[in-house]
Structures are given as structure tokens and as C-alpha cells.
Amino acid sequence: MLNTLLPRQFALDLTSPPQASLDHFLPGQDGALLSTLREIVANWEKRKSLTAQSNALNQRWIYWWGPEGSGRTHLLSALGYAAEKMGLRHFSLGPHEPISWIRLEEELPSFVLSDTPSVISVDDVDRLDERCVGALFRILNEVQASKAIHIFMAGNAAPSSLKLREDLRTRLGWGLIFQTTLLNDDEKILALQQAALERGLVLSPDVLPWLLNRFYRDMPNLMALIDALDAYSLETKRAVTLPLVRELLQPK
Incomplete structure (x- = not known):
């Protein structure tokens, strides 16, 4: 070596x-996940001018999990980049960004009733501390009640296997769940x-x-x-x- x-x-x-992008992601065995994300991104442009039309929760709420190096973070970054290119609000969260969590919670109520898509990405869910876990629980409740907020989350294990509080593990499974592979x-x-x-x-x-x-x-x-x-x-x-x-x- x-x-x-x-x-x-x-x-x-x-x-x-x-810059990460969906076009630069080789899916391997993850073709279903990539196809789903591409469809969502394609719909963002259409929905920017639509009103009073809500998406199904499982098209706005996706969690994927897999080993390090399986593209988890790349996909989150690619979605954020796609949203920003369209002029959509994007909030990127992780275990070491406490200020970002506070800022999002302050701004989130203004997006709940909006028909314009906005995007939240949460990386390394498995590494969130107690304070971030509480914030994510509150954020997910707001996303569920919203019309067009999309949230994408990634971690190293399926929701049922994460060492997080039970009510959060349950909520992580409310949308679509995919496993990423090496x-x-x-x-x-x-x-x-x-x-x-x-x-x-x-x-x-x-x-x-x-x-x-x-x-x-x-x-x-x-x-x-x-x-x-x-x-x-x-x-x-x-x-x-x-x-x-x-x-x-x-x-x-």
C-alpha cells in the first residue's frame, strides 16, 4: 500500500x-433512489408557479441509509445544489452546525403554508446530539403540516436500528426509506x-x-x-x- x-x-x-450533482452519481444498486430524486427535482421547477397543490408526504420526506462511502452525503449535497440553482430555499443541517438548526427553526413557520418548494437536508442523523434530536423532532412535525417543504435525511442505519429516541425513529419512517450500497x-x-x-x-x-x-x-x-x-x-x-x-x- x-x-x-x-x-x-x-x-x-x-x-x-x-460540485456534487445527481448527474455525477453512479447508482450501482441504488437506481430506484436516484430515479425518485430526479423525479422530485424535475417537479420542483413545475411547482414553483403552482398554487394550492400539495405533494404526498412520501414525495417530500425521504431517509436513506448505508455505509460510509456509499454516496449518502453526495446525494444530499446534490439536492441542495439543485434547489439553490432553481432559487429555492435550502437548509443544510448536520451534527456540528447548531446555529443552522436555530436559524431554520426561526424561519420554518414562514414556509409551512407556502406553495413554493423549500428543501431541508440532514446528514449523519445517527450522530445527532440530544439538542439536535429534539430540534429534528420539531422540524419533522412542521414538515408534515406543510404544503411543499421537502426533507431529505441520511444516516448509517435503518430507522429502527438508530440509537435515537423512539418517537424520532418512528417519524423517520413516515416517508420513503432507501438503503445505499457501496x-x-x-x-x-x-x-x-x-x-x-x-x-x-x-x-x-x-x-x-x-x-x-x-x-x-x-x-x-x-x-x-x-x-x-x-x-x-x-x-x-x-x-x-x-x-x-x-x-x-x-x-x-
Whole structure:
């Protein structure tokens, strides 16, 4: 295995990953979840000009769970990005953002009766402390009573297996529930090839199999490496071959 001390070029690239989007998500076994989210996003644009027309709760309330690296956070970020591109209000919540929770609870009543979609995303539900758990319980009650507030939540286990209070676990299951899965090696290679193609980056055939055997195997780090290779290839004016990859990953 390669030394975990990565070169400066790669470390810097990790600080500015490309914007997550549904189009850049390779579903693997998660096609039903991706299809559902795409349909919801398509409906947001239509609903911005509609009035007095409510969505079914299971189209506004979705929880998905799976292991780290299975795309949980990517999908939440992609939905937030899609909402913001349409000019919709988006609130991003997590276990380490207490001010965001307070701000949302203050503003939420003004969105409850609105016909314009608004979006809440909650990451790492399994890691919420007691204060955030209480806030999420109150927020879910408001979402249930609303016309067009959408809430998307992600965690590491099914609602019934989360170590949270029972009334919150029950509410997490009121909408749709999906399980996200890790990509297998062939699917990872396909996703990385797609990412390279989008960047106009040509990889020699032996690069990706070598990386999966010698480098980190999680998709966030692998995708970040594709960006680092893209930048390094442009900087050195060299094709992306194994010698260039080894040079980039050589600890300084």
C-alpha cells in the first residue's frame, strides 16, 4: 500500500472537490433512489408557479441509509445544489452546525403554508446530539403540516436500528426509506472513467485497476485523485500513465 503521506498537490485538491450533482452519481444498486430524486427535482421547477397543490408526504420526506462511502452525503449535497440553482430555499443541517438548526427553526413557520418548494437536508442523523434530536423532532412535525417543504435525511442505519429516541425513529419512517450500497470494483472503474471523460482526461488502461489495488478505495478520495491527476497532467503537459500517477503520489 502506498504511503499515506500524500503530495501537496493532492492535499490541496481535497479541499475543493467538484460540485456534487445527481448527474455525477453512479447508482450501482441504488437506481430506484436516484430515479425518485430526479423525479422530485424535475417537479420542483413545475411547482414553483403552482398554487394550492400539495405533494404526498412520501414525495417530500425521504431517509436513506448505508455505509460510509456509499454516496449518502453526495446525494444530499446534490439536492441542495439543485434547489439553490432553481432559487429555492435550502437548509443544510448536520451534527456540528447548531446555529443552522436555530436559524431554520426561526424561519420554518414562514414556509409551512407556502406553495413554493423549500428543501431541508440532514446528514449523519445517527450522530445527532440530544439538542439536535429534539430540534429534528420539531422540524419533522412542521414538515408534515406543510404544503411543499421537502426533507431529505441520511444516516448509517435503518430507522429502527438508530440509537435515537423512539418517537424520532418512528417519524423517520413516515416517508420513503432507501438503503445505499457501496459500488463494486467494476462500478467504481466505470464511475471514475465517467469522471475522467467529463474532464477531458484520457487515462491509460492500467491506471484505474492499479489505483484500486494500491490507493484508497473510497469514492470521495478516488474522485479527488481524478481532479488532482487532471491538474497535474495539465501542469506537466504529460499523459496520465502509471509513471505520472506514481510521481504525483510520491510523498514529498
